[in-house]
Structures are given as structure tokens and as C-alpha cells.
Amino acid sequence: DLKAAGINLPEAAKNSRVDLMQTESISNVGESDGLFVGRENLLNALEDGFKEGYHIQFIGGGNGWGKSRVALEYAQRHASEYKIICWINASDEIYITSSIVSFFNLAQVSYKDTSPSSMAELFCRFFEENRDWLIIFDNADLKLSHQQTMLKKYMPSEEGHIIVTGNFSETAGMGHHKYYLLERLNEEPSGSSLSPELSELCWGQPLPMTLISSYIRESSWVVAGTYLHMLDESGVGKEICP
Numbered sequence: 001d002l003k004a005a006g007i008n009l010p011e012a013a014k015n016s017r018v019d020l021m022q023t024e025s026i027s028n029v030g031e032s033d034g035l036f037v038g039r040e041n042l043l044n045a046l047e048d049g050f051k052e053g054y055h056i057q058f059i060g061g062g063n064g065w066g067k068s069r070v071a072l073e074y075a076q077r078h079a080s081e082y083k084i085i086c087w088i089n090a091s092d093e094i095y096i097t098s099s100i101v102s103f104f105n106l107a108q109v110s111y112k113d114t115s116p117s118s119m120a121e122l123f124c125r126f127f128e129e130n131r132d133w134l135i136i137f138d139n140a141d142l143k144l145s146h147q148q149t150m151l152k153k154y155m156p157s158e159e160g161h162i163i164v165t166g167n168f169s170e171t172a173g174m175g176h177h178k179y180y181l182l183e184r185l186n187e188e189p190s191g192s193s194l195s196p197e198l199s200e201l202c203w204g205q206p207l208p209m210t211l212i213s214s215y216i217r218e219s220s221w222v223v224a225g226t227y228l229h230m231l232d233e234s235g236v237g238k239e240i241c242p
Contacts, residue, residue, distance in 0.1 A: 061182030
């Protein structure tokens with residue numbers, strides 16, 4: 001409740017509340033590419049957590065470990081359950097406000113002031129006026145208390161679901177939430193599961209060999225070379241083998 005929170009809106013803003021209601025579904029994430037494998041336990045845990053009544057769920061872990069991909073997969077798999085899905089780049093406040101502006105343009109929400117305080121207020125009002133929504137704050141840095149305070153002002157009241165990803169440990173003071181630590185994939189190759197040809201395609205490095213081994217075990221789509229080329233095109237291969 002805005003009044004209870006000490007936020008007094010101008011009369012014009014009160015009269016325009018109806019303009020924030022959405023009658024059509026809105027999402028700024030695309031459809032699933034069908035190529036995601038693994039992390040099923042975490043996807044199930046996220047689903048269960050929201051069913052248990054948690055408003056916010058955090059996925060922590062190292063850079064490049066797949067936190068964003070898990071959040072994206074969850075949003076895509078559960079798209080039919082939400083009227084609004086909003087992806088926010090939360091790496092710093094400049095990116096947050098820029099993401100909000102892009103989302104408002106998609107949702108055809110009018111705004112005049114793009115300052116962080118105005119964007120935070122309008123963003124929360126938008127989601128508090130709507131129902132059945134999911135917000136993903138991706139790549140947030142919450143190691144320090146002032147970083148947590150900054151992100152909290154962009155979090156609407158408990159009328160929907162929020163996922164926050166980032167390289168942080170268990171968070172405190174962030175409301176009723178669940179926290180998951182995403183474990184890094186084992187870097188030890190499971191040698192016998194790969195043919196010499198696939199091992200060569202993996203540049204002889206343990207991490208890509210582990211990725212492709214997991215992929216073959218968990219997927220019926222076994223065109224492994226295509227998967228490796230996808231890694232290479234996305235820059236993962238270059239990061240593993242500079």
C-alpha cells in the first residue's frame with residue numbers, strides 16, 4: 001500500500017492509475033529454444049518455492065555458472081502462468097533504469113522522468129496495479145547492504161513472483177525469500193563417455209568435455225557437434241580456451 005509506505009502521489013498520478021492496468025500479456029523474454037538441459041532440480045525447486053508462498057527467490061553462484069540461463073528457462077517454461085514477465089538487467093542502477101524504460105516502452109506505459117527515484121516508483125506502481133507477474137532481476141550485486149537497499153526500492157509488494165540472480169551468498173534483509181547456491185559443473189571429464197572425435201572438438205579442455213557429456217546423457221538430441229559450435233559462437237569456447 002503506497003499510503004502506508006509513506007508515498008504520496010500527486011492527484012494526476014492517482015487519476016492515471018487505471019492507465020497502468022494491462023489487458024494483454026506482456027513479456028520481454030523470447031520463447032524457449034528447447035536446448036536447455038540439466039538443472040532440473042533447481043527449476044523444480046523454484047516452482048515449489050513460489051507454490052510455498054515465497055515472493056522472492058535468489059540464485060547465487062559464480063560468473064558463467066548458468067544462473068541467468070536457469071532464470072530464463074524458468075520464465076519460458078512457465079510463461080503461460082504469468083500475464084506479465086519482465087527481465088531487468090540489475091548489474092547496476094543505470095542498467096536497471098534503462099531496462100525499465102525499455103519494458104515500459106513495450107508495455108506502452110507513459111513516463112516523463114527517467115531518474116532512478118521516479119522509475120522505481122512507477123515500476124512498483126505498475127506491478128502493484130497488475131497481477132500474475134514475474135520479474136527477473138538478473139546479475140545483481142548484493143554483497144553490500146547499500147546494494148540490497150538499492151534493489152529493494154525496485155521490488156513491488158507481494159502480488160507476484162521475483163527471481164534475483166547474481167554472484168552473492170545468502171542475502172539478509174531482503175524479505176521473505178529462498179536462496180539457492182548454483183554449484184559449478186564438475187570440471188573433471190568423464191573420459192569414456194566421449195569419442196576421440198568429440199574430445200578433439202572440445203579443444204581437449206575438461207569443462208567443455210563435461211558440458212557435452214552431461215548434454216549427451218540428458219538429451220535425446222545427440223548432435224553433440226552442433227552444441228559445441230553453439231558454445232563457440234556464443235564466446236564460451238573462447239573464454240575456456242583463450
